[in-house]
Amino acid sequence: MKMTLRWFGSKHDTVTLGQIRQIPGCVGVITTLYDTKPGEVWSRGAIRAMKEEIEAAGLALSGIESVNIHDDIKIGLPTREQYIANYIETLENLGKEGIDLVCYNFMPVFDWTRSDLAKERPDGSTVLSYDQELIDKIDPAKMFEEMDANSGGFVLPGWEPDRLARIKELFEMYKGVDAEKLFQNLVYFLKAIMPTCKKYGIKMAIHMDDPAWSVFGLPRIVNHKENIQRILDAVPVMNNGLTLCTGSLGSSPHNDIPDMIRSFKGRIHFGHVRNVIHLAPGKFDEAAHLSSDGSLDMFEIMKAFYDIGMTGPIRPDHGRMIWGEKAMPGYGLYDRALGATYLMGLWEAIEKSAKE
């Protein structure tokens, strides 16, 4: 396991590489070219510059999160061919720069969804939270405005404003796309990119849907054990793998996460580890990483990662906002640093007791 932190680049992030370097045990960052749009080709020069900046700060570029997938690929439009060709070119440029891990998601229209980006918890910290009853009252077309108004001026990953203009049109375009069609479109995409992934040893790591159930009537296909296994089986090569996100899977109390980690052994290339607290069906808050602060058993989760011989990067996923920090919701420095050191403490204990 390599401990890493997500970083949005010096133009967009309040957290610096120098600060990340000082988190004990944190060896790399997971990053992206935040200014690129889904469907655009990433130039080799831009990738190299990003890598050099990170390495100059004494850290590794441990993977990309995300190279986003254009909606035409998810919908399965004829125009997907060009966007797939562009994606392949981006993968080639990443491969040539020695980058071998790419996280992405296959959620229609919206990336992760929350009803509140700064819900106050009893200790005064604020967290991202989800309440299905509140979401049901929101007009999906207004969702971008809601998120934007609550984001404290930061551009949220997956909620880039240029998508706002197309929201109604996007909903129209997804009308004929049910879960089966979405799955077939994912398989089509994966089959098309696999030769390039094999050539450069690139591990594609699909992120789980968040929350793990259908939102605004849009289909979900990466949300529970059987669905995820079906994706792995459809393209049964190592390069078709997972970003195992405990917070996304953990939004549903029905997901047995340690069991899923064990059964997906060999196909988990990246881990997002965070805790959530279940409040009622369809209602949860993000919590501190500590097991006792939420509903997930982080010891069992880290133990499962240890048992499968996880060698890829793990990052503390979203953190709470604490100590007056002003940062992108979920992505402040302080609580993610606490999370990283806590997870490394669990790992050290598991590792040492396994050797006794």
Ligand SMILES: O=C(O)[C@@H](O)[C@@H](O)[C@H](O)[C@H](O)CO
């Ligand atoms: O990790 C998470 O839960 C989120 O921050 C997502 O935005 C995630 O980065 C994407 O779904 C991956 O493509």
Ligand SMILES: [Fe+2]
């Ligand atoms: Fe995640």
